[in-house]
Amino acid sequence: MPKLNAIHRFPVKGxxxxxxxxxxxxxxxxxxxxxxxxxxxxxxxxxxxxPGHVSKKNFLMLAGQADLAGWSTRFDEANQVWTTIAPDGTCLQVDLNDADTHTPLFDHLSRTLADQVRGRLRLVQAGDQAMTDIPDPYPSIINLASVRDLAERTGMPLDPVRFRGNLLIDGLEPWAELDMVGERLVVGEAEIEIRARIRRCVATSINPVTAARDADIPKALFDNFGHMDCGVYVSVERGGVVTVDDTLARK
Incomplete structure (x- = not known):
């Protein structure tokens, strides 16, 4: 029986x-x-x-600034405080809603990223509009069996974090999720509908631990399967709490 293996969210894009x-x-x-x-x-x-959806190219992102993978972060939801630890060990804390606290972080990012920074850095948010790659309010699912299969075919370990998914599931056959567009699933108290396959970009080629571009994931997907898709977008059709180890059932 497929189940929810992990829940990931990315408070600040990239x-x-x-x-x-x-x-x-x-x-x-x-x-x-x-x-x-x-x-x-x-x-x-x-x-x-x-505010509204604009292209990811407007923001710091892994596809353009691979060194961001070397930064570790913590998010305090209650106080909306974000703590970052830079590759050199520098620890910086910002109140995400108080621009007066952001300058030390931006200064350090500018020094670290150098000519990858195009000008003034600014922390932005758009209310209910998430800063995702698509304008639709869709969480994403990654099938861990698909990641394992791709890893075997490429001959190298692949951390699922490369694919920056929200709900990581296990127990499906590899790549079965790609053929489930239009289907509904119940997970925990929630019901979701699979909306679309996710076409992958160069950001997946960046190792989320070392920040090195150590694989060409879009090419590996195309060479092995004739497409560059891994994971699916879903819409929430009935709200509710979902918990790691919840089972997923077709409706």
């Missing part, structure tokens, strides 16, 4: 995940505080007075 045991899903929304904030990389398309 940085490390927060690993949770339980979370409450709401109808028509992504995970609470998942990609709720992003760091704008120089002047871009984001409008604070009329």
């Amino acid at each position: 940085f490390s995940p927060q690993i949770l045991d339980q979370i409450e899903l709401s109808v028509g929304k992504g995970l609470p505080f998942d990609r709720h904030w992003a760091i704008e990389n120089g002047p871009g398309q984001f409008e604070a007075n009329a």
Whole structure:
């Protein structure tokens, strides 16, 4: 029986995940505080007075700034305080809702990333609009069996965090999730519908521990399967609490 193996959310786009045991899903929304904030990389398309979805290229992101994988982070949801530890060991803490606390972090990022920073850094958020790669409020599912199969075919271990999914599941056949678009699943108290396959970009080629570009994941997917998809987007159709080790059942 397939089950929920792990829950990951990424409070600030491009940085490390927060690993949770339980979370409450709401109808028509992504995970609470998942990609709720992003760091704008120089002047871009984001409008604070009329926030909405804009291209990920406006923000610091793994595909453009692979060194971000070397930063570890912690998120205090109650106080909305974000703690970062840079690769050199520097620990910086910011109140995500207080711009006056952000400058030391931005200064350190600018020194670390050097010419990868295009200008002024700014922490932004768009209310209920998550800073995901798509405009739809869809959490993502990663099938761990698919990741293991790809790892065997590439001959190297692949940390599932490469795929930056929210709900990591196990117990399905490898790649079965790709053929389940349109199906509904019950997990814990929630019901979800599989909406679309996820086409993978170069960000998956970055090792989430070492920050090295040590694999070409899109190419490996295409060479082995004729597509570049891994994981699926889902919509929340009935809200409720989901917990690690909950089973997933087709409805």
